[in-house]
Amino acid sequence: xxxxxxxxxxxxxxxxxxxxxxxxxxxxxxxxxxxxxxxxxxxxxxx
Amino acid sequence: xxxxxxxxxxxxxxxxxxxxxxxxxxxxxxxxxxxxxxxxxxxxxxxxxxxxxxxxxxxxxxxxxxxxxxxxxxxxxxxxxxxxxxxxxxxxxxxxxxxxxxxxxxxxxxxxxxxxxxxxxxxxxxxxxxxxxxxxxxxxxxxxxxxxxxxxxxxxxxxxxxxxxxxxxxxxxxxxxxxxxxxxxxxxxxxxxxxxxxxxxxxxxxxxxxxxxxxxxxxxxxxxxxxxxxxxxxxxxxxxxxxxxxxxxxxxxxxxxxxxxxxxxxxxxxxxxxxxxxxxxxxxxxxxxxxxxxxxxxxxxxxxxxxxxxxxxxxxxxxxxxxxxxxxxxxxxxxxxxxxxxxxxxxxxxxxxxxxxxxxxxxxxxxxxxxxxxxxxxxxxxxxxxxxxxxxxxxxxxxxxxxxxxxxxxxxxxxxxxxxxxxxxxxxxxxxxxxxxxxxxxxxxxxxxxxxxxxxxxxxxxxxxxxxxxxxxxxxxxxxxxxxxxxxxxxxxxxxxxxx
Numbered sequence: 194x195x196x197x198x199x200x201x202x203x204x205x206x207x208x209x210x211x212x213x214x215x216x217x218x219x220x221x222x223x224x225x226x227x228x229x230x231x232x233x234x235x236x237x238x239x240x
Numbered sequence: 241x242x243x244x245x246x247x248x249x250x251x252x253x254x255x256x257x258x259x260x261x262x263x264x265x266x267x268x269x270x271x272x273x274x275x276x277x278x279x280x281x282x283x284x285x286x287x288x289x290x291x292x293x294x295x296x297x298x299x300x301x302x303x304x305x306x307x308x309x310x311x312x313x314x315x316x317x318x319x320x321x322x323x324x325x326x327x328x329x330x331x332x333x334x335x336x337x338x339x340x341x342x343x344x345x346x347x348x349x350x351x352x353x354x355x356x357x358x359x360x361x362x363x364x365x366x367x368x369x370x371x372x373x374x375x376x377x378x379x380x381x382x383x384x385x386x387x388x389x390x391x392x393x394x395x396x397x398x399x400x401x402x403x404x405x406x407x408x409x410x411x412x413x414x415x416x417x418x419x420x421x422x423x424x425x426x427x428x429x430x431x432x433x434x435x436x437x438x439x440x441x442x443x444x445x446x447x448x449x450x451x452x453x454x455x456x457x458x459x460x461x462x463x464x465x466x467x468x469x470x471x472x473x474x475x476x477x478x479x480x481x482x483x484x485x486x487x488x489x490x491x492x493x494x495x496x497x498x499x500x501x502x503x504x505x506x507x508x509x510x511x512x513x514x515x516x517x518x519x520x521x522x523x524x525x526x527x528x529x530x531x532x533x534x535x536x537x538x539x540x541x542x543x544x545x546x547x548x549x550x551x552x553x554x555x556x557x558x559x560x561x562x563x564x565x566x567x568x569x570x571x572x573x574x575x576x577x578x579x580x581x582x583x584x585x586x587x588x589x590x591x592x593x594x595x596x597x598x599x600x601x602x603x604x605x606x607x608x609x610x611x612x613x614x615x616x617x618x619x620x621x622x623x624x625x626x627x628x629x630x631x632x633x634x635x636x637x638x639x640x641x642x643x644x645x646x647x648x649x650x651x652x653x654x655x656x657x658x659x660x661x662x663x664x665x666x667x668x669x670x671x672x673x674x675x676x677x678x679x680x681x682x683x684x685x686x687x688x689x690x691x692x693x694x695x696x697x698x699x700x701x702x703x704x705x706x707x708x709x710x711x712x713x714x715x716x717x718x719x720x721x722x723x724x725x726x727x728x729x730x731x732x733x734x735x736x737x738x739x740x
Contacts (some may be wrong), residue, residue: 205447
């Protein structure tokens with residue numbers, strides 16, 4: 194019985210990397226766009 | 241009172257800081273928000289980054305984290321290919337449909353409103369009942385109680401109660417803004433820690449070669465171990481796989497998704513949110529599936545002791561993550577539960593406050609009264625969730641029941657109502673929704689009380705002659721019948737409802 198190919202390793206590391214890098218990349222968008230939205234929210238609620 | 245999993249004090253500190261921060265966010269937004277639209281719809285200003293955080297973390301709770309890893313533990317890569325991929329397909333479909341809902345109903349708040357506006361009050365009530373039952377957080381409440389019991393040694397019911405109080409407190413005070421912001425932090429915590437565990441754990445056992453060696457030890461032979469790497473292998477019949485796949489239709493009528501769609505700043509933001517969410521969902525599913533396989537291999541290699549399948553993920557992660565990061569992982573596990581629970585508490589509150597009180601009982605209600613009723617609905621949902629968490633020991637079928645309920649009741653009126661070009665008949669929506677709701681409840685009561693419990697398959701089975709019907713097949717039987725009822729009545733009835 195042949196052992197499973199080591200290709201599974203590559204997919205596992207890619208999935209792990211996406212799980213780590215993906216949210217961090219989205220944090221970048223978060224700081225860029227959501228801060229703007231929060232500013233608008235604060236302006237609206239302070240009126 | 242002794243903890244089952246002992247953590248370093250630094251790990252406990254990380255968890256305390258996390259919980260404190262969640263409560264602070266709730267308090268912060270309670271002071272800043274004005275009006276019910278800010279409370280329930282976050283001022284309709286959610287952008288793509290926040291949307292992806294709240295969409296991913298809401299739909300992926302402990303059932304995915306522990307449930308999918310448990311399936312991986314038993315079934316191997318089928319956990320990903322048979323269970324997760326149908327959901328991914330529906331997320332992609334939703335990326336195209338969700339912006340259309342926002343365009344068609346720019347002032348909408350809930351999915352049930354779509355049914356109400358297109359088919360009238362009876363349909364609105366049926367879909368609201370289904371949405372409320374769907375939004376009970378039994379699984380998440382049990383999960384929080386379980387995790388707190390593991391790390392502190394607190395009795396299960398105390399852990400459940402503490403978890404519920406924390407979640408209800410910040411949801412009650414801060415509304416959708418607090419839920420979305422905490423969801424975003426929880427999304428990052430759960431994704432990053434699972435990704436770290438995947439890479440560190442997989443490498444530590446020697447990659448696929450090491451896992452293969454462990455699986456041979458665990459199963460006893462290479463012939464048995466190889467099925468872990470065959471998609472579609474395992475013990476499930478094609479019909480059961482079909483039933484599980486059809487539960488993915490719940491993605492199309494997921495009340496929390498609809499609330500976020502309507503709370504989005506624009507249709508474009510929704511599309512971007514789903515587009516960014518799909519790779520996150522896929523990678524998370526892959527990681528938890530393979531961490532389950534890793535757990536089985538780790539037992540074979542004697543790296544971890546023989547543990548319950550749903551504890552294997554925890555055990556293997558605790559083995560490899562360093563001090564501090566382990567605390568973040570535990571916070572990530574709690575995040576999985578809390579991010580799902582807070583969203584559904586708010587959805588459940590909305591069913592009572594918006595769908596039933598504002599839209600049906602008292603259309604001219606003042607905003608503060610709608611908010612008050614929404615909060616009462618949320619509190620009642622929390623009490624029901626805790627009660628069910630303490631009552632039931634085995635709740636894996638709860639998800640299938642809830643998915644059956646929401647799909648059979650809401651899918652047909654919501655989509656025919658939203659996308660049909662001709663006006664639809666009032667009676668058709670009410671009949672399909674009513675049938676879906678009542679038939680689902682009867683089916684589950686019938687199979688629970690009159691079915692035979694199969695120790696081998698761990699399901700209730702109804703025998704009709706030579707045919708064996710599993711409890712899980714309900715969604716496959718009821719949905720097509722509800723569709724047929726809808727089509728017949730829509731073709732024959734006369735009265736239509738003017739869209740509001």
